[in-house]
Amino acid sequence: MGEKAISRRGALVGGGVAAAALVGLRPARAQGAPVRIGELNSYSRMAAFSVPYRNAMQLAADTINRAGGVMGGRPLEFIFRDDGATPGDAVRVAEDLLTRENVAFIAGTFLSNVGLAVADFANQRKRLFFATEPLSDAITMAQGNRYTWRLRPNTYMQTRMLTEAARGQTARRWGIVAPNYEYGQSAAANFKRLITQSIPGAQIVVEQYPALGRVDAGATVGALSQARPDAIFNVLFGPDLTAFVREGNTRGLFERRLVLSLLSGEPEYMIPLGDECPEGWIVTGYPWEQVDAPAHRAYVEAYRARFNETPRMGSLLGYVTVEVLANLLNKANSLDSEALVEALRDLRSDTVTGPVTMRGLDHQGTMGTWVGETVLRGRTGAMRNVRYVDGAEVMFPEAEVRAARPNA
Template sequence: MAKVSMARWFALGLALALGAPTAQAQQPPIKIGELNSYAKWAAFTVPYRNGWQLAQDEINAKGGVLGRKLEIISREDGSTTGDTTRVAEELVTREGVSLLFGSFLSNVGVAMADFANQKKIVYIAAEPLTDAVTMAQGNRYTFRIRPNNFMQVGMLVEQAKASGAKRWAIVAPNYEYGQSAAQVFKRLIQERVPGAEIVAEQYPALGKIEAGPTVSAIEQAKPDGIFNVLFGPDLTQFVREGNTRGLFEKKSILSLLTGEPEWLLPLKDEVPEGWTVTGYPWDQITEPKHKAFIDAYRAKFNDTPRLGSLLGYMVVTMIRDTIERAGSAETDAFIKAMQDAKFDTVIGPVTMRGSDHQASMGAWVGKLALKGATGGMADWTYKDGTPFMHSEAEVKAVRKD
């Protein structure tokens, strides 16, 4: 009888020993929440989703993060602040996510920053550009990856000085992003271009531009430079009407985001050549890490990448790196690990500044050019974001945390 008992105990011990690796492999995943405007702004957000899915797949194929799979639970945010905070609440309370990332529209990003502060959960803004996300509404729990309005407008204003234009018109969508970009431009053009003045301002409702009256109002002001912040269908209509009327001839045009494939491709052969833009000349960037990302993206999705694709990929790989440094996805440890952290990304080194949680990611600045039946960027340079960030003194003056 004793021999049978000993045999059973030996068999049980052997089973437990052999089962240990399986038990370890079955640790619960690290859950992170993602929300975005997939229904209304698919041109940007669907390629962005492809980017973060590619990163997630690569991470999990290599064993995950800290030996655990990375599970991204994604939701539609409805493109409104009310729907966004409701969905964010569900991700936190029902799904039990450790942190949140995403958002497209700037007003939604501001609402998410406030939500993160109230709920004391990390939120990483992937796409919103308004300075408020990391400045006036910035807080301990909110971080941003891409360069904000102040940084990108600053890059363009550098080119404005060389153009010699003094009489400037502004056209921007009438919501948080457009208003923020316009305010930054008015400040920087007058600081850096002696004698510059704003002679016209047009703020059409987002997605509802009346291109004829907008172009007419700008024409009547007789500017020698135009600062454009429109994107999506509004941009296409504005360009078409402006081309028809010759609005852009013999003028210096500075345009935020227009060199991004998301907004450039729909213009097809109507691309307004010579505009100075921020964008993403993905097909001309030759660095090995970036090329490997491009090859993997095209192989997986049988499509060319957009700037959103790059951002989605970068956000998730930076989240992975931060969790590994922190040793967990716990909020306080994650924040400490991300502040002033340096990341080796597919576009080169990026630092997350500790004072405002704004990343130093830069932007590509160049000229629009027609290449065959579509447009692209020419004479471009990548400008690191660090020299264009708000000063530490200004950060300290406006942030409340």
């Protein structure tokens, strides 16, 4: 679609309570006892993503409360806590939210290993955990449980989006670079499985797994260059991505090489690259300025007016999270964990990205994302040739889900 705005299918008639309120519903402010939801995330360590995420959650909650709240007039209230970016700290915070703060349920987390720990805790306590950002497949597959649901497209879904976008390419020799923890390992495993379906004969000739947040960019780029791959699959993000791109540009690693890169089109990771943003990478991301659906435009205008900045992927995820949770509470009309879990099963919500369904089979949401190519516009990176991929089109096959979750 290039420079043209993207009209997200379904968003023209959707948008949920929050989006409707943004464009002019008469206020009917919620008056009852608040519904308290505990939200834990890596606000200190992953601030570039999680702070815009928290901002948008508060924006959405305030908008819903002005329109009358949930469950017949109760305001939404989020209790935000830092999860310490470690499994042990996160479990302690989750326990504190449930016992001291008396929240109805918990939501959030960023890192996949942290999300898995909180999912196990939620299962033990038999309390709902609505995982928003952690992308490991295990959360809804091998280690899935009754009480854990996930909104964002997982590593399998986003990797499949990229490998299908590479269909027709001729690159056969591939290098992989990914952070050495659950998310990176999961993405790499999915890539090995999926790339041959799009490029028959593709083979992995080099793999690099630097520690999260401690990438030795010189050594990583050197190892990749020495193997002389035709193409690279990158899973690094945040400061690791910035260091990797800078060193790769300096040493010519990306010249005449196809690169598929998870998350690299998201503003929180693209903006720090500045004019070092490489061109022509095929990425998943969020080209907010090209999404032209009315509900999305209203959300962007409200976000910019309140926070004086453009939205990030974290912003979008935070806003959609609240839309889905508000819909859940209205459907369940109860804070009982079992009632909430049952109400989530195949729950369909209208959001600023269009319809999202929480698939009952594996507790995975159908929220999608955008796929396109990186391009440098002035001194800033952007995306071109963009299309939205509905998560429902790239989910795990049902037979695999049943094998991984025999009791689902």
